[in-house]
Amino acid sequence: xxKEIPLLIGFIATIGWYLEFFxxxxxxxxxxxxxxxxxxxxxxxxxxxxMVNVLRVNYKKIKYNNDRWYSVYQMFIIAxxxxxxxxxxxxxxxxxxxxxxxxxxxxxxxxxxxxxxxxASASYRSFKxxxxxxxxxxxxxILIMLSKMPLGEAMWSKIPxxxxxxxxxxxxxxxxAILFGAYLGGLTMMIRVAFGLxxxxxxx
Amino acid sequence: xxxxxxxxxxxxxxxxxxxxMSVLFTIMMLxxxxxxxxxxxxxxxxxxxxSLGFGWVWSWNRIIVPxxxxxxxxxxxxxxxxxxxxxxxxxxxxxxxxxxxxxxGWIANYWFAFVxxxxxxxxxxxxxxxxxxxxANMMKPLFEYPTFFEISxxxxxxxxxxxxxxxxxxxxxHRGLLGKTARIGILILMINFGASFGAxxxxxxxxFIGRAQVLADNIVPSIVITLSITVYLFIYFKYIKKEPGLDxxxxx
Numbered sequence: 001x002x003k004e005i006p007l008l009i010g011f012i013a014t015i016g017w018y019l020e021f022f023x024x025x026x027x028x029x030x031x032x033x034x035x036x037x038x039x040x041x042x043x044x045x046x047x048x049x050x051m052v053n054v055l056r057v058n059y060k061k062i063k064y065n066n067d068r069w070y071s072v073y074q075m076f077i078i079a080x081x082x083x084x085x086x087x088x089x090x091x092x093x094x095x096x097x098x099x100x101x102x103x104x105x106x107x108x109x110x111x112x113x114x115x116x117x118x119x120a121s122a123s124y125r126s127f128k129x130x131x132x133x134x135x136x137x138x139x140x141x142i143l144i145m146l147s148k149m150p151l152g153e154a155m156w157s158k159i160p161x162x163x164x165x166x167x168x169x170x171x172x173x174x175x176x177a178i179l180f181g182a183y184l185g186g187l188t189m190m191i192r193v194a195f196g197l198x199x200x201x202x203x204x
Numbered sequence: 205x206x207x208x209x210x211x212x213x214x215x216x217x218x219x220x221x222x223x224x225m226s227v228l229f230t231i232m233m234l235x236x237x238x239x240x241x242x243x244x245x246x247x248x249x250x251x252x253x254x255s256l257g258f259g260w261v262w263s264w265n266r267i268i269v270p271x272x273x274x275x276x277x278x279x280x281x282x283x284x285x286x287x288x289x290x291x292x293x294x295x296x297x298x299x300x301x302x303x304x305x306x307x308x309g310w311i312a313n314y315w316f317a318f319v320x321x322x323x324x325x326x327x328x329x330x331x332x333x334x335x336x337x338x339x340a341n342m343m344k345p346l347f348e349y350p351t352f353f354e355i356s357x358x359x360x361x362x363x364x365x366x367x368x369x370x371x372x373x374x375x376x377x378h379r380g381l382l383g384k385t386a387r388i389g390i391l392i393l394m395i396n397f398g399a400s401f402g403a404x405x406x407x408x409x410x411x412f413i414g415r416a417q418v419l420a421d422n423i424v425p426s427i428v429i430t431l432s433i434t435v436y437l438f439i440y441f442k443y444i445k446k447e448p449g450l451d452x453x454x455x456x
Contacts, residue, residue: 002310006317009296013321017329038293039322042315044272045297047263054256056304067245074249074256081257084216087208090261095216100258102222103229106418107251109411110233116408117237123401136391137398144402165353166399169360174396176339176361177368177389183332190324201320202313 007196014194054078140166227425230415231433241437339365364392 013035020032061071084096091097129135146152147163192198215221232247276294279287296318302311370382371389378386419426 002313006313009314009317010321013318014325017325034289035322035326038289038296039319039326040271041290041293042297042318044268045294046300046315046319047268049300049303051260052301052304070245070249073246074253077250077253078257078260081254082261084212085257085261085265087212090265095212096258096261098216098222099254102216102225103250104254104258106226106229106415107233107247107254110230110415111251113408113412113415114233114236116405116412119401119405119408123405133390133394136394137401140395140398141402141405144399145406148403148406161353165357166395167403169357170364170392170395171399173361173364174368174393176335176365177372177393178396179335180365180369181372183328183335186324186328187332190328193321193324201316203310 003202006202007199010193010196014190140170223422224425224429226418227422228429230418231426231429234415235433235437238437239441241440243433243436360392364388368392 016031016035020028055075058071058075062068062075065071081096081099084094084099088094088096123141127134127138127141129138143159143166144163146155147160147166152159152163189198193201229247229250232243235241236244272294275287275290279290296314299311299313300315302308305311367385367389369389370385371393373382373386376382
């Protein structure tokens with residue numbers, strides 16, 4: 001029960017796709033549909049579990065943690081969103097949408113813009129040209145930054161063109177090389193999951 | 205209910221309140237640049253609360269009700285043999301609730317087994333296929349490209365990808381031709397990392413410029429809120445916050 005059934009589920013769900021991929025016919029079309037619907041339903045129940053988990057985590061914080069008022073406040077905001085959503089719906093112009101536009105959007109943009117300061121500070125401390133490789137990294141970073149600001153174009157009109165060439169040429173090549181490697185690893189992982197060799201997701 | 209609607213219309217739906225909210229949240233989060241403080245934590249929890257509440261309501265309306273509760277209700281009212289699969293998926297999905305149990309947590313492995321196998325069996329081959337199709341589409345005859353600029357990109361992409369892959373090829377020592385190719389590969393990868401870094405930094409700066417524009421467009425709320433938050437932070441760090449002393453930090 002603890003090992004065999006999860007492994008069997010893993011085998012059927014992985015191999016099922018291969019059967020559908022290589023074999024034609026009504027049966028395999030239905031087979032594909034059953035699994036697609038199944039994944040959707042299983043993921044939806046996962047969402048419900050996530051909702052319960054938020055309540056559970058906040059309950060524990062409120063009960064045991066010193067910073068309990070932040071959790072109380074967070075639960076209040078969640079309840080407020082649920083209240084707004086159930087009162088007037090979620091379409092544009094509703095209070096639910098206003099909370100998103102004037103609450104979430106500024107907070108989200110500011111949190112991510114804060115990273116600019118920390119990245120700049122970290123790169124100032126760590127970027128040193130000690131080798132040819134690090135020189136390539138630094139020069140590429142500077143050229144891309146210059147190409148994306150008006151100052152770069154004002155310095156030399158070709159800088160945006162160079163930036164575009166770097167993004168389309170070497171950057172794309174480097175990304176592809178990494179992706180090829182990652183996807184080959186993914187395919188290997190798929191075969192390991194199918195045959196029960198990979199069990200780390202089953203807490204083993 | 206009229207009172208509730210009146211309050212909503214005059215607070216969250218009022219354009220003046222909306223502007224002040226936007227400025228307040230921006231400055232609350234920026235206060236972290238000085239030091240971690242209660243206002244930042246409040247903003248952080250507002251961020252979490254709104255995003256979780258939004259996720260809950262949105263997924264309830266658009267996903268959970270139409271794709272789970274409505275089919276379950278339909279199958280209850282008019283049962284067909286095919287509905288047995290729905291029941292099976294709901295049972296497998298519900299095993300995830302056992303994750304909360306200490307003794308029966310292993311039952312949730314059924315959920316993980318299915319989700320991992322589905323993603324491994326379906327998503328990964330499709331992504332690999334897409335990557336190969338994308339690569340194959342690029343392989344059009346060299347002289348169909350209009351300019352030398354485009355042709356040079358073609359060379360860099362083809363040979364750069366190959367060189368990058370050779371850097372990850374460890375079945376042979378990196379000497380001779382393989383070593384030189386791998387060396388070009390690492391340079392291509394370093395350019396990739398540098399360019400990605402530069403693009404990320406510029407993306408963050410663009411976000412910051414957007415926030416600065418909001419502050420500049422709403423100058424009165426910006427000044428009032430900035431002054432209030434500065435005074436609060438001064439009082440908080442000077443008189444309220446207890447700095448960890450020698451006993452708290454080092455002696456335990």
